[in-house]
Amino acid sequence: MNKSGKLFIVPTPIGNLKDMTLRSIEVLNSVDYILAEDTRTSQPLLQHYNIQTPLKSYHSFNEHYILQNILIDLKNNKNIALISDAGTPAISDPGYLIVKHCIDNNVKVECLPGPTAFIPALVCSGKPLHHFVFIGFLPIKKGRQTKLQEISLLPYTIVLYESPHKLLKTLNDLKNIFGAEKPIGISREISKIFEEHLRGSIEEMIQHFTKHLPKGEMVIVI
Ligand code: SAM
Numbered sequence: 302m303n304k305s306g307k308l309f310i311v312p313t314p315i316g317n318l319k320d321m322t323l324r325s326i327e328v329l330n331s332v333d334y335i336l337a338e339d340t341r342t343s344q345p346l347l348q349h350y351n352i353q354t355p356l357k358s359y360h361s362f363n364e365h366y367i368l369q370n371i372l373i374d375l376k377n378n379k380n381i382a383l384i385s386d387a388g389t390p391a392i393s394d395p396g397y398l399i400v401k402h403c404i405d406n407n408v409k410v411e412c413l414p415g416p417t418a419f420i421p422a423l424v425c426s427g428k429p430l431h432h433f434v435f436i437g438f439l440p441i442k443k444g445r446q447t448k449l450q451e452i453s454l455l456p457y458t459i460v461l462y463e464s465p466h467k468l469l470k471t472l473n474d475l476k477n478i479f480g481a482e483k484p485i486g487i488s489r490e491i492s493k494i495f496e497e498h499l500r501g502s503i504e505e506m507i508q509h510f511t512k513h514l515p516k517g518e519m520v521i522v523i
Contacts, residue, residue, distance in 0.1 A: 305408045306333070306380040310396060312389040312415025315518070316493035318349055320416045326350050328413065333379040336371070338395055342386045359383060361395050368402055375408045389417040393437040393462050418491055419460045422520035425498040426458070426486030433458040439471060452523075453478045459523040465515035469507065472521075476503045479523065486522040493517070 309328045314320040329335055329352045336359035337343040343356065359367065375381060383390045383399060389412070390396035403410045419435055434457045440448055452459050463471050468487075475483070481504035489497045495517065499506065 304378060306375045306378045307409040307411055308375060308403050309382040310390050310412035311382045311384050312413060312417060313346055313384050313387060315387045315416045315418050315491055318346060320492055321350060322415050325413055325415055329354055329382055332382040334381060336381060336383045338385040343384055359395060364395055364398050368399060371399060372402055372406055389415060392417050418520050421491045422488035422522055423460055425488055426522035427500060428458040428486065428522055430458060433460060435460045438462050449474055449478045461521040463519045463521055465517060465519060468515040468519055469510055472503055472507050479503060488520045490517040
């Protein structure tokens with residue numbers, strides 16, 4: 302019989318603090334400790350919900366080193382939650398490695414349903430959603446062109462994450478691959494005060510963001 306504890310993957314809001322589910326609060330209150338991508342970033346959320354569970358750091362720079370200790374704690378019947386700075390851990394955030402290790406070591410993993418940026422962006426894009434491909438961030442340099450070529454051949458709706466300061470460069474790269482007239486969607490600041498869903502050709506988006514400096518977090522849907 303498996304007597305280990307459980308690893309809970311807990312999504313947190315991507316802007317609006319009210320997007321925290323009741324079950325996420327319950328789990329974060331009940332676990333032995335919380336692994337957080339950045340403990341300072343998570344503090345306001347945890348304080349808002351009066352969650353006083355001890356916090357430990359878990360990020361892409363230390364995950365390889367602390368993985369074994371986390372596994373020992375889980376095997377010793379401790380329940381642990383993983384949160385990232387925003388949204389669902391392991392979606393363009395740390396988390397994959399610990400989930401894989403738990404599965405390989407017969408430790409139960411539960412991922413709570415909750416906030417993630419790409420679902421609202423996809424739904425609001427108005428693009429067909431029976432098949433879509435989540436790419437996340439494009440490689441910055443090495444492999445970027447290969448990845449762009451690869452996605453240009455996919456007969457599916459494609460989702461990319463992008464930061465505001467790289468948006469115009471990415472739109473220009475997409476223009477070279479898909480052509481200026483390709484219709485896309487850009488969702489900005491989802492669940493925040495200045496939430497915006499723009500739809501138009503790649504060229505129109507380039508014109509728009511040349512006039513209005515890109516600000517906030519972005520999802521591109523092609
Ligand atoms: N784990 C997160 C998730 O589940 O969506 C993603 C984390 S990734 C480091 C951050 C990227 O997600 C941003 O650069 C942006 O592309 C997207 N993102 C996060 N919050 C967003 C928001 N409120 N509106 C639009 N895009 C957002």
